[in-house]
Amino acid sequence: MHSAALKVFITGASSGIGSALATHYARKGAVLGLAARRGDQLAILADTLFSEGAKHVSCYPLDVTDADALRSAAIDFITSEGARAPDIVIANAGVSSGTLTECSEDLEAFRRIFDINVYGMAATFSPFIAAMRQAAKAGIPVRLVGIASVAGVRGLPGAEAYSASKSAAITYLESLRLEMRESGIKVVTIAPGYIETPMTAINPYRMPFLLTADDAARRFARAIERGTSYAVIPWQMGIVAKVLRLLPNALYDRLFVNAPRKPRVL
Numbered sequence: 001m002h003s004a005a006l007k008v009f010i011t012g013a014s015s016g017i018g019s020a021l022a023t024h025y026a027r028k029g030a031v032l033g034l035a036a037r038r039g040d041q042l043a044i045l046a047d048t049l050f051s052e053g054a055k056h057v058s059c060y061p062l063d064v065t066d067a068d069a070l071r072s073a074a075i076d077f078i079t080s081e082g083a084r085a086p087d088i089v090i091a092n093a094g095v096s097s098g099t100l101t102e103c104s105e106d107l108e109a110f111r112r113i114f115d116i117n118v119y120g121m122a123a124t125f126s127p128f129i130a131a132m133r134q135a136a137k138a139g140i141p142v143r144l145v146g147i148a149s150v151a152g153v154r155g156l157p158g159a160e161a162y163s164a165s166k167s168a169a170i171t172y173l174e175s176l177r178l179e180m181r182e183s184g185i186k187v188v189t190i191a192p193g194y195i196e197t198p199m200t201a202i203n204p205y206r207m208p209f210l211l212t213a214d215d216a217a218r219r220f221a222r223a224i225e226r227g228t229s230y231a232v233i234p235w236q237m238g239i240v241a242k243v244l245r246l247l248p249n250a251l252y253d254r255l256f257v258n259a260p261r262k263p264r265v266l
Helices: 016-026 039-052 067-079 104-137 160-183 213-226 235-246 249-256
Strands: 007-011 031-036 056-061 088-091 143-147 186-192 230-233
Touching: 007 016, 007 067, 007 104, 016 031, 016 039, 016 088, 016 213, 031 039, 031 067, 039 056, 056 067, 067 104, 088 104, 104 143, 104 160, 143 160, 143 213, 160 186, 186 213, 213 230, 230 235
Parallel strands: 007 031, 007 088, 031 056, 088 143, 143 186, 186 230
Antiparallel strands: none
C-alpha cells in the first residue's frame, strides 16, 4: 500500500481466520496488533509470526465487548512502531451458536452473540478512525474491514441470533462505508461462506465450497488490497447468496424449513 511496513490490527486473532490473516500479513513483513480473549494463545501465535517474517507483534488479551480495553489497545498500537495509524483494521472476532427463541435459556446466548458480532465490531473500529482519517488525508490507503457471513443474507432455522447478527453487521458496515466515503477510509465487508475453523468444526452437516483458513485469508487479503466494498468468499457462495436473496419467501421457507441446525452451544 505504501513504502513503510504494513500496520495491521486484527481481532479474534488467536485462532481460525484471525490467526490465518495474521500469518498472511506476517509473511508480508507487517507490524501486527493482535487482540483476542485467549492471551496464552496469542503469545504462542506471536512467537510463530516472527519466524514467518513479522516486523513486530503486539498482543492485546481482551474481549471486544470491552470498549475501554479496545481504546487502550488502539492508543498503544497507533503509538508503536513509528507512531502512525494502522493501514488495516480487521474486526474479525465473532461467535456462533444455534439458538431458539422459545428457549429462555438461549436469551443470554442471543445477547452475547450480538455483543461480540455487532457491538464488538463498532467498538473495534471506533478508536482508530480519527488517526486513520489523518492518514487518508495524507494519501495513505487505509481500510476498515468487517468479517460478516453469508449467513446474514437470509435467516437460517435454528441460528436466529447468528444470522441476525451477521445481517446487522452487513448493514452496519454499509452505513459505515457511506459515512467514511468522504474521509478516504475504505470500508470492506467480507462475507465468508464455510471456512475450516474451530467454529465450523462443530457443524454436523455438509459444508459446500469449504475453504481452508489459509486459502480464505489469501482471498480476503486480495479483496482488502483492492478496497472491495463487499465480497462473498468463495465466489461460488456469492452466487448462492444472490439466488437465495431473490427467492420468494414461500419457496425459501419450503426449501430451508428442515435445514440442519447448528448445535446450541456458545
